[in-house]
Amino acid sequence: MRLSRSLLPTLKETPAEAQIVSHRLMLRAGLVRQTASGIYAWLPAGYRVLDNIARIVRAEQDAAGAQELLMPTIQSADLWRESGRYDGYGKEMLRIQDRHERELLYGPTNEEMITDLFRQSVHSYRALPQIVYHIQWKFRDEVRPRFGVMRGREFLMKDAYSFDIDHEGAVVSYRRMMLAYMRTFQRLGLRAIPMAADTGPIGGDLSHEFIILAPTGESQVFYDAAFEDIDYTSGDFDIRSPDDLARFYAQMTTPYAATDEKHDPERWAKIDPARRREGRGIEVGHIFYFGTKYSRPLNFTVTGAGGQKIHPEMGSYGIGVSRLVAAVIEASHDAAGIIWPDAIAPFRAAILNLKPGDAACDALSETLYARLGNDALYDDREERAGVKFADADLLGHPWQIIIGPRGAASGRVELKRRADGAREEVSLEAALAKILGA
RNA sequence: CGGGGCGUGGCGCAGUCUGGUUAGCGCGCGUGUUUUGGGUACACGAGGCCGCCGGUUCGAAUCCGGCCGCCCCGACCA
Known part of the structure; x- marks a missing residue:
């Protein structure tokens, strides 16, 4: 681009509303402009970064065997009534009405919809396992949006959904996504640590969140240096091999890692002091295994080898793509401005x-x-x-x-x-x- | 949602308490001169229904009422 003819409005002074460094720099560098509370327009340079991140996310999802599709942002309330979440999700969900007064909503996530899509078309155990994903705009009507795109209401998210015939298969899918995530973050130039997490409104009984290290992160994190010793992009782990994934998963879950809420000082004290790492972190991804939480209420079954009906075991896997733009800046900047990692810079x-x-x-x-x-x-x-x-x-x-x-x-x-x-x-x-x- | 604050040229702000000349300042923008390797200097200039609606008043950015928008703290969250 020729700068003299570019929509790249840099600012000398920081707009009053920006508090954290990534928000300030994103406004000053002309990456985004706010159009309403928690809603942003991505200007050309910012959009390039967003797109570069999405490209890497996509490449690793594809490498993990996930299929890309694209679901709509607007969903029918009916599906959410079927799963029982329509009332449960609360005010965070933006509800809208069309001209016929039909109830619609701007999707905060897509478990119901993808389950509906699968139940329409997948009827045999032989078609599973499958993982699908899309990179799509979501809306969550946060009570209090802040920190720019870090906690906006509208945000770009990669969400993937896995369908397996049984628990063992679902666990393999879960681990596969975890490895894909570690590779993704490494390629983005970030150090990410997977941490056991609560499952929140998505539900389920197995969940990890991915925290990337940034000096201005929202929570304090503690972890073992073991995480720093692994090159996830090396050929060390074959993402297709369940055995490799099991070995990888053990390496991810055995060493100590916790955010301050879950920090256990006693366990921490037992770790070799030379291997203790401490810092601030930002959550940029979250993966869940939730079994039949959606396949049951939505009555999605496939026929098993013995002719029996099986409710597939599911998981879902999110990466906050737009949040990552801010997170990278939090992790990589100095007094003069942003320092982009080569892989995602708007311009080389x-x-x-x-x-x-x-x-x-x-x-x-x-x-x-x-x-x-x-x-x-x-x-x-x-x-x-x-x-x-x-x-x-x-x-x-x-x-x-x-x-x-x-x-x-x-x-x-x-x-x-x-x-x-x-x-x-x-x-x-x-x-x-x-x-x-x- | 509870508490606090703010809305004045593109951006950052002053003026509002104590109504009264033509509503200011810095940055940015335009023209010219200057400068020519780290946001240069000078001059001239353009740009504002002072968030919106209503009220009080001879007179409202300023006082009163309502509405809208945005921000901060807390609870909540990819």
């Missing part, structure tokens, strides 16, 4: 033309822009160098290619790495190699 590099109008600067900048294309944000504005530096730092591009009249005359540019501030003067080709190779 910013091209800072310090002197538009200077023939050498323009030529170098245009060449770089042509080579990097959509991966680059070309700052071609007639602005002071300082303004461009400040905006580039704020936006947090992993790389900045700084083109000034001094170096440009001899075909050299300065390459700056946002994460550590390292700079070097290199040729255009060397800069490209470094950026594209990273």
